[in-house]
Amino acid sequence: MISLKVDNWFELILFIGATIILPPIVEEAFYRKNLTSFANKEILILTTLFSMFLYALEHALTMWGILLCMIWALPLSISYIKTKNVYVPMTAHFICNIVVNGITVVGICRFLLH
Numbered sequence: 001m002i003s004l005k006v007d008n009w010f011e012l013i014l015f016i017g018a019t020i021i022l023p024p025i026v027e028e029a030f031y032r033k034n035l036t037s038f039a040n041k042e043i044l045i046l047t048t049l050f051s052m053f054l055y056a057l058e059h060a061l062t063m064w065g066i067l068l069c070m071i072w073a074l075p076l077s078i079s080y081i082k083t084k085n086v087y088v089p090m091t092a093h094f095i096c097n098i099v100v101n102g103i104t105v106v107g108i109c110r111f112l113l114h
Contacts, residue, residue, distance in 0.1 A: 006108050015108070019101045024093035031055045031073070032080040032089050048077050 006015050035051035037043050056069035076089040 007112075009112060012105065012108050012112065016101075016105060020094070020097045020105070024090045024097060027055065027058075028076065028080075028086055028090040028093055032077065033086040036077070036080060038084070044081065048081065052077055
């Protein structure tokens, strides 16, 4: 993660918005909802792999990182395909962001309170 300087409450709120709230909404709407096509089975597979690859390119720079991010995107893609409801992967993505970035938020809160 890019090191963001957070040393007051306003910056903490911006950090929460930029790392926990907005990414699930924007990324799932773009990568799942807009790039995945249900035209037929072959198109579905191709567009899903393409969207997973673009998602991985946004999050990683090395081949190994791209592969790991594509694996991370797989359950999000499957949940969207199975339900045809973008809110399902959005919610899963949001929960994961809370877990991963919530640790940082708690640490910053402790710093700001002392």
